[in-house]
Amino acid sequence: MQTAQTNSVEPAAIPILCRNCQSRRLGMCAALNAEQLARLSRHSRHVHHHAGDQLMADAMPISSYGNLLRGVVKLSKVLEDGRQQVVGLQFAPDLMGRLFANESRVTAEAASDVDLCVVSKSAMESVLRDSPELEHRIMLQTLRELDEARDWMVTLGRKTAAEKVASFLYLIASHADPDQDEPVTSFDLPLSRADIGDFLGLTIETVSRQMSKLKVDGVIGIENYRHVMVPDLARLRVRCG
Amino acid sequence: MQTAQTNSVEPAAIPILCRNCQSRRLGMCAALNAEQLARLSRHSRHVHHHAGDQLMADAMPISSYGNLLRGVVKLSKVLEDGRQQVVGLQFAPDLMGRLFANESRVTAEAASDVDLCVVSKSAMESVLRDSPELEHRIMLQTLRELDEARDWMVTLGRKTAAEKVASFLYLIASHADPDQDEPVTSFDLPLSRADIGDFLGLTIETVSRQMSKLKVDGVIGIENYRHVMVPDLARLRVRCG
DNA sequence: CGTCGGGTTGATGTCAATCAAAGTAAGTGG
DNA sequence: CCACTTACTTTGATTGACATCAACCCGACG
Structure with a gap:
């Protein structure tokens, strides 16, 4: 309830951390009751990362999970x-981190600036x-997935x-708005x-060439390299x- | 228990269908108690399919799930x-069929001769x-997956x-024996x-050329097109x- | 002003696709 | 038993799409 009291001894009070958190609306926390939310939140914290920050390395032991609140994270593997x-x-509000395994199978990196709710492995498992x-x-x-x-x-x-390039643009357009699945006609590439x-x-060059081709064909518009408009x-x- | 009586009124009797079924040992049925097993088995049947038979079509409504008992099934998509x-x-003992969706997202086809336990959607959901x-x-x-x-x-x-071809051969070698994850040195391609x-x-031609190359390089031996031996x-x- | 990271554009090279032909094993019917 | 078909595979010649190599552009930043 929006009127829950901060000082209430009632066990159902929503933890401060969770008050305005998107995850309670669209994310995994919507599945939790107040007691579970409280238990989880005691071992959680909201953190911010900048684009490029590595969040998890391949083959590293997993010590926590990440609830993605804002931004885009890329998962990759290298030979x-x-x-x-x-x-x-x-994309928000996905949970990141391989459940029921001891180590990660991918590298996770912030593609854009991101907000996460980091949850300890043990609290999550509990x-x-x-x-x-x-x-x-x-x-x-x-x-x-x-x-x-x-x-x-x-x-x-x-x-x-x-x-491939057209498919990628369509994918991003489809995920640009976390509140709906419909593709959007104007967005930033993460x-x-x-x-x-x-x-x-x-390769980079091939991507660039195909983007240019879509532009001269009038399928997309590009501004400042990163912003894409799709008239149709x-x-x-x-x-x- | 092996000594369970066929005519027993005891609710824990193992259904006839399930008596010698691999799925109780390695598959999903290992998670079930006797009552659940009985409930599921009343809406299940074991069926055999030949290589090439289509088991499920993309975008078709799902009416049942399939517990793969023997053989290999390929999942594919077409443009x-x-x-x-x-x-x-x-591979056995996988469960096939997209859970919690109304229609299939892939086409499923028997790659080899296969044995399935077909379970009705409603019984499974129950x-x-x-x-x-x-x-x-x-x-x-x-x-x-x-x-x-x-x-x-x-x-x-x-x-x-x-x-790619080497990776494929290694993948098959690793799954040839359902009882262990270790790759095997002699197997049939499904x-x-x-x-x-x-x-x-x-393309077919490229696969064939790369297989031939692995053969002349002594990495693999091939017999009758389908049987592969890996000395090392x-x-x-x-x-x- | 120089440099640096990210992006674009052009020239050339190469790996796999395509086109083409032939080999092999398993039917099928006479 | 043997001709004939059919499906699958292999091998060879040529083509083409994308990679690679290289130059240059542009804005940010010290």
């Missing part, structure tokens, strides 16, 4: 010789143990460079050309193959 | 123009509702044709060259990039 592949993007609802909610997220990973495999394996290349399995989403859509 | 991408392989243990078990499978999908994205996006190409984002797994491993 021994340095070739890199972005294997996923996380609440998970007695909240099947929470696990269910994360299950739904995991299934969605699996669907998205498989969609992306089609893009990586079977699409041309032009189709990734550099190099990251886009690593996401698409292309259907035209972009058909370029996705 | 409008017919380009195809295999987005996953399922048991799921009161067995968080079952959902947890499937959650673990889903997380594993997500890890594998992301591993494969690296292969699709960043590896050369030679590395997929045709065309399917391997669709899995790797390559480490040598295959280094070819994976």
